[in-house]
Amino acid sequence: MAMLTNRRKEMAVAASLVAPFVLTFALVFLYPAIRLVVLSFTNSPLIGAGEWVGFDNFTRLLSDKLFLTSLKNNGYFVFLTVIPTTAIALCIALMINRLRGSLQALALAIFFLPYILPVSVVTQIWTWMLDFQFGVLQPVIAFFFGKSVAVFKNPYWVMPTVAMVTIWWTNGFNVLLFIAGLRNIPKDYYEAAQLDGATRTQLFRRVTWPLLWPVTALVLTLQMILQLKIFDQIYLLTKGGPFNSSYVMLLMVYREAFQLNHGGYASAIALVLFIVIAAFSVLQYQLLRAGGRR
């Protein structure tokens, strides 16, 4: 009996401790999320009530050419960023890891610096550097390609350029994760391997790579989620053009909701994007974990 009251007391304490979080979570996340799902089955405007239209928004979505283009572009962007940024971050982390003391801190700071910039500053910097008329990088482009290229107005250049800017901006965080991962690998393993006569390549392949794999899988998954949510850079640099070649799903959500006042349809797109991200990230993480166990 005494135990039971004790348990009840513990439950009450536990509940009161988690209550602030649960309530905040329910208010600012759960409730809006449920509203979004409800909204996606209506034809409501951005503000105000609409009528229940069942799956109309979703069937319309499947035949919306722009949606398919956006989906494709999202995929292309993920392809251009996720693996490259992870590989680059790993290389930089391996190099920084070889440095010592304040030099290491300095190198880390330099690579981390872009990450602390707000996206509007990042896009301003790159718009200026790549400006068609007077951008400082245009002579470089002209040297390699024979003429200046208006990178954000050219259907072939636009996505790779936005991807490059994104990698430059966000890479520092991944470097940090890899550095943390590298520091977690005990030195003993390297010493033991070296005693057995392992070469540098073997050290990396047999010790670093497998022991770093959990971090690599985490970085890949985080990047996948982040890059599927691309919006800011596209909105600020290209507005989806030219010829919709950089149109992505979140831009479509924004246009439908705020420009065209289609709250219901925008919610349906947002919901699909959410499902895509959830499915892909779970799938990817499971696959990567399975890959790591082998």
Add this chain to the structure above:
Amino acid sequence: MLCRKFFAATAIALMSVPAMAAENITWWDFFSGGDGVRMKALITRFNAEHPDIKITGTTLEWGVPFYTKVRTAVAVGQGPDVMTYHLSRMPLGLKEGVLDEVTDKDLTDAGLTKDSFFPAALQAASGDDGKLHAVPFDIHSIVLYYNTKFLEGSKFLDGNGKLTGISNLKDFEEALAYAKEKGAEAPVSYATGDDGATYRVFYTLFRQLGGELITGNEVLAGDNLQKAAKAIEVMTNWQTNEWQPEQAEYEASVALFTSGKSAFSLNGVWEVPTMVDLEKKGSLGYKWGAVQVPNLMGTQTTWADSHSFAIPANNKLTPEKRKAVMTVIGWMEKNAIAWADAGHIPAFKPVAESAEFKKMEPNATYAALADTASYDPRSSIAGVGSPIYDAAINIISPAIHGYAEPMAAAEQMKSDLQNVLK
């Protein structure tokens, strides 16, 4: 001690309030640059002349941000008392239900009558049922600015150094070629890498061809598709011949003309003050003029839009406050000559036909464009910050730079816009 200071401060604050309680009017607009300076001056003048009404103005960002804020604010009843509104945006505004009706009584309160406005502007400010939902303030358009330096010795300048002899596309292109030969870097400057500028030039050419962007519920129906392709082809041709700047942003396109590197500029009347100021300062270095865009393609017409004043729906205006708002609107209309200073043509005829306006140059030269102006199609996908503007930057601009054939671009425009319209 602190207490006494506080009372003293309160007493002073109370003393500064005029004896009669003033009506506080919340005002939203989207004017920046030269427009913004002139609008703020007008508001300051109004406040000085009216001790019983006080306008508190807020300037928000032009385009989608402004209209999104209006829509959400009105929906929850937190809109301003009066706001500026583009008439091209009227169909979407009516569909969203963000605009209150301007009744005949309101107009009387403002000291205005319907027939004192240009019919085209009045029609654009009315719903399909003929009810007025905004009071037109101006008509603004694009005009053809010219720099006489590059045209000297050609048949395109008359004895007084005024532009002459451009009555079709062939003439204009001949003038462009002549200016190129005379060393103009970009004979005709407009922001080829910007949505608004590209759209305005496209729509002017397209309308001059007799094109209809939207008929009924169809985008570019029938041979309108060919006409759109033709307009894009003309713009592409200007690019191929290097007569227009490549991928020019708005500021760059203005700078090309003001720095004397362009013979012509197809730009909004709102840049007139820029030119006037530069000339006054003596830093222009050439003689300039502005005329309405010549008839290049067969019909005399130019893209145009209007700024107007509107009262948001879902407001909680008391009859007294509503009357004060109308007093503001009426006063602005009657003092529109100060607004014409920003290049615009007043929509209020007593001002537009006044001797003072007729003396105003170059406004008086191009004012006739108001009679033949082409407003945006009446559709919820047209107007400032609409999908049609998006199509200009997304499709027309890259197409004129050679990334797509004119016909393919017109077809994509049709399919993209049709997709939004359905």
